[in-house]
Amino acid sequence: MSNSIKLAILGLGTVGTGVINLINDNLDELKRRSGRDIIITEVGTRRQRDDIDSNIMQNSDLMAIAASDNVDIVIEVIGGTTLAKDLIMHAIKNGKHVVTANKALLAEHGNEIFAFAEAHNVHVAYEAAVAGGIPIIKVMREALAANKIDWLAGIINGTGNFIMTEMRDKGRPFADVLSEAQELGYAEADPTFDVEGIDAAHKLALLASIAFGIPLQFDKVYCEGITGITLQDVNYAEELGYRIKHLGFAVRRDGQGNADDAGVELRVHPTLIPQDALLANVNGVKNAVLVNSHPLGQTLYCGDGAGAGATASAVMADVMDLVRVLGSKDNDAQSNSVQNNHGHHVPHLAFIPEQLSDTPILRAEQMITGYYLRVHAYDSPGVLADITRILSDAGINIDAILQKPAHKVGQVPVIILTLPVVESQMNLAIEKIEKLDTITDKVVRIRLDELA
Ligand SMILES: NC(=O)c1ccc[n+]([C@@H]2O[C@H](COP(=O)([O-])OP(=O)(O)OC[C@H]3O[C@@H](n4cnc5c(N)ncnc54)[C@H](O)[C@@H]3O)[C@@H](O)[C@H]2O)c1
Ligand SMILES: N[C@@H](CCO)C(=O)O
Numbered sequence: 113m114s115n116s117i118k119l120a121i122l123g124l125g126t127v128g129t130g131v132i133n134l135i136n137d138n139l140d141e142l143k144r145r146s147g148r149d150i151i152i153t154e155v156g157t158r159r160q161r162d163d164i165d166s167n168i169m170q171n172s173d174l175m176a177i178a179a180s181d182n183v184d185i186v187i188e189v190i191g192g193t194t195l196a197k198d199l200i201m202h203a204i205k206n207g208k209h210v211v212t213a214n215k216a217l218l219a220e221h222g223n224e225i226f227a228f229a230e231a232h233n234v235h236v237a238y239e240a241a242v243a244g245g246i247p248i249i250k251v252m253r254e255a256l257a258a259n260k261i262d263w264l265a266g267i268i269n270g271t272g273n274f275i276m277t278e279m280r281d282k283g284r285p286f287a288d289v290l291s292e293a294q295e296l297g298y299a300e301a302d303p304t305f306d307v308e309g310i311d312a313a314h315k316l317a318l319l320a321s322i323a324f325g326i327p328l329q330f331d332k333v334y335c336e337g338i339t340g341i342t343l344q345d346v347n348y349a350e351e352l353g354y355r356i357k358h359l360g361f362a363v364r365r366d367g368q369g370n371a372d373d374a375g376v377e378l379r380v381h382p383t384l385i386p387q388d389a390l391l392a393n394v395n396g397v398k399n400a401v402l403v404n405s406h407p408l409g410q411t412l413y414c415g416d417g418a419g420a421g422a423t424a425s426a427v428m429a430d431v432m433d434l435v436r437v438l439g440s441k442d443n444d445a446q447s448n449s450v451q452n453n454h455g456h457h458v459p460h461l462a463f464i465p466e467q468l469s470d471t472p473i474l475r476a477e478q479m480i481t482g483y484y485l486r487v488h489a490y491d492s493p494g495v496l497a498d499i500t501r502i503l504s505d506a507g508i509n510i511d512a513i514l515q516k517p518a519h520k521v522g523q524v525p526v527i528i529l530t531l532p533v534v535e536s537q538m539n540l541a542i543e544k545i546e547k548l549d550t551i552t553d554k555v556v557r558i559r560l561d562e563l564a
């Protein structure tokens with residue numbers, strides 16, 4: 113067995129450069145832990161860079177690197193879903209293990225990529241794709257392997273959490289904080305992925321698959337971002353003892369006796385959560401994932417969700433796992449039983465592929481959540497009674513009501529918190545409220561979860 117493990121890094125942006133720096137900084141640590149020399153042999157870059165060690169081959173032909181004999185593990189960190197996919201498929205075809213941070217690619221094409229990797233007896237590792245440096249993939253696939261997961265909720269976009277935190281704590285404008293997140297290397301190449309919730313939806317699709325043993329179904333994730341959140345709602349929520357966080361939820365529902373309503377909820381959206389909940393106090397670029405499993409109960413995993421160092425940490429954790437797989441492959445090859453190699457790594461989606469289930473993903477109207485409603489009404493007698501009657505007729509329980517002083521002459525904002533309700537019922541109730549003569553604007557609604 114050769115003592116060195118040869119890495120190729122495709123893409124030298126925030127993450128690719130972070131990986132080079134990590135290897136330089138922690139070379140001894142990596143060797144002491146793995147027993148191997150971890151060396152970068154090739155990098156894929158558009159232009160020659162003079163800050164790269166002259167022993168590393170720089171090449172703008174990334175497909176050639178993906179097939180190179182001088183590479184054991186290909187690290188894909190160019191991003192995107194076209195060339196990145198071709199490169200990963202090419203690497204797999206050429207017997208290379210792959211490490212990727214690319215959640216967009218895996219959420220959209222992961223089923224195909226993982227099947228292709230299984231067929232070629234190699235592994236595609238993706239710790240960096242979800243919650244940055246937090247080892248959530250490893251925890252859920254390995255440490256929680258004996259549990260049945262009932263639900264998970266997480267702050268899984270660092271850029272969004274950074275923006276919401278800075279807006280709330282310092283009153284900074286949205287666009288300013290987003291620019292800073294881009295400078296710090298947190299944001300996606302197209303930052304609408306961060307602020308419209310798409311990046312969180314990509315990650316949620318991955319988390320849900322490894323939680324419940326279902327195929328990746330990004331297209332079925334209900335997705336709302338943070339662009340519609342106003343400081344006014346942030347402040348009202350705080351007044352009521354809640355904080356607004358952008359969260360992803362994957363929840364198993366038994367349908368309460370109705371088989372049609374049994375399935376999995378997959379949703380990302382701003383959410384009011386109690387101020388004293390641990391997740392409410394995860395700020396800045398930090399991510400956190402709360403997992404409720406049986407018999408363990410609730411566990412919380414927290415750390416930096418984006419940035420060069422945190423992401424490189426996750427990429428290299430995958431490399432270290434693959435070093436062991438490569439070691440065992442060498443051993444298997446010696447005993448002519450490469451097939452056994454399957455047994456040396458965890459299934460891509462945590463469950464063996466033939467056991468993935470076809471549990472349905474519930475439609476938005478079937479989702480069950482509490483609500484924060486902001487209703488603007490003329491300050492006239494009976495208006496509050498009309499609103500509460502509509503809600504109670506729809507079987508919606510009110511948890512709290514706050515009537516604020518008029519902000520325009522004669523118009524008062526009324527804030528209502530509800531207990532969990534099926535979305536279709538809430539839609540009907542809001543439609544009726546908006547038809548009242550005393551209501552002046554569209555009802556603002558934000559979901560609410562006690563995280564119990
Ligand atoms: N930045 C983070 O905090 C973070 C965290 C987790 C995951 N990710 C994911 O990691 C991946 C990379 O993110 P990043 O932040 O490093 O992006 P980036 O834009 O900083 O880096 C990508 C690099 O790839 C290069 N590249 C693109 N196409 C190329 C080509 N054809 N040939 C050569 N080079 C090419 C670009 O020039 C750029 O330098 C993305 O999939 C992203 O979603 C990023
Ligand atoms: N843009 C992503 C990078 C980490 O996946 C974020 O801000 O969370």
Ligand code: NA
Pocket residue numbers: 239240241242243244245246247248249426
């Ligand atoms: Na991670």
